[in-house]
Amino acid sequence: MSAAPPVVTAAELGVDDEERPARVLSGFPGRLVGVVALGLALLSVWQVFRPLAQGSQYYLVIFLAVALPLVYLSYRSWWGPLDRADGPSVLDWVLAGITLVVCLYPVLPIGIGDAGGGYDAFLDRQGMLAPLDVVMGGLLLVLVLEACRRTTGVILPVVCLVFLGYGYYGGLLPQDWSIAHAGLDIDQIVDALYNSGSGFYGTPLDVAASYIVLFTLYGAVLEFSGAARFFVDLSVSLFRRSKSAAGRTAVASGFLLGTVSGSGTATAVSTGAVTWPILRKAGYRPEQAGGMLAAAGVGAILSPPTLGVAAF
Structure with missing residues (x-):
């Protein structure tokens, strides 16, 4: 005769059902996240019936710029005294603001030396990124990894870092190994992730x-x-x-x-x-x-x- 299933109390259900990394927002942060999320939903529906004239990748830039900052407001950082369970900390607001600027950088029509200048100018620099482009792309990489850590834990970011390390240090491997390659510098890695259709704005985000x-x-x-x-x-x-x-x-x-x-x-x-x-x-x-x-x-x-x- 099989044993009876364990009895689960309402209190235990409340603890187990809670999405532990996420915050339950209220007040101004809750209203702000709700309004922004609603705007993002409307933008997604609008894109179906009236696609943006600049193309699908332009839409993905906007989508990521709206969605990614919400992660820092909605999910806990677990960084000791810098972490808050009841609402975003000052650090979370700063990271959300930096994320918004970095994500919108490719489409901002503001020239900054040989960088900036809008979406078309950003695409024209593919393969030859300006120093500011590399800085912005590197920042976005760090911000995406941190957002991934907050929402899924450390395993997936560590796997990503291993493959990034393989791309950068692959040239140091013995050349008779089948996995050896010439190695990629930081500019090439950022260019592949930030200014192409196979990186941040590739198929996963598109889907x-x-x-x-x-x-x-x-x-x-x-x-x-x-x-x-x-x-x-x-x-x-x-x-x-x-x-x-x-x-x-x-x-x-x-x-x-x-x-x-x-x-x-x-x-x-x-x-x-x-x-x-x-x-x-x-x-x-x-x-x-x-x-x-x-x-x-x-x-x-x-x-x-x-x-x-x-x-x-």
Whole structure:
């Protein structure tokens, strides 16, 4: 006879469900982040129907300039006395301001010696960046790594630093090694990341700013309109008598919502907000519940008739 699942109290649920790195903003910071996030959502929708004349990369520059500073306001730094849980510190405001300037630098129509001059002039310097371009690109690299550390932890930034080190010191490897190369200097690394379509403004940001954000908005509409809850309620009614009703409910609701969502991310976010407490109360550990919701969201992109944005 299997042991009964552990009983999870409401207090434990509150601790486990909390997104630990993030702050719960209130007052002026909360209103500011809300207004900026709303503006970013409207910009994303506008880009779908009226793409900016300057091209998609110009839009990605604006998107990153609006989204990245919000990370420093919304997520804790965990830097000892410089960290605040109830709101941004002075350092967070400074980093957000620097991030905004650095991200907007490629499109600012202000000439600064042989640098600046607007978006077209910035693109014309590809492969031959001015010293100020290199400084701005290096700062953006550091800011992106710090934002990544705040939101995901240290593992991913460390992996990025290892590969950056490989690019810079690759010329020191024995030349008979298959992974050896001539080595790249700082200017070349920054140019590849900052002034090309394969770095900061490459495919990952393009997918996030063009597709994921739209389906996330769609999932939010389904959530607040009650449509996502309908799919969960339907799944609960189907598996009410099953001993594994909670797990089956999470998977089935993800499949049902995927039939109209087409996005694994949006499905996981939408159904997870409702089914996560159900899974936790049923005794699932946070790792198990999170893995189940992630798997259900990914599987949702195979739900007909949309078959997911990846199919197109």
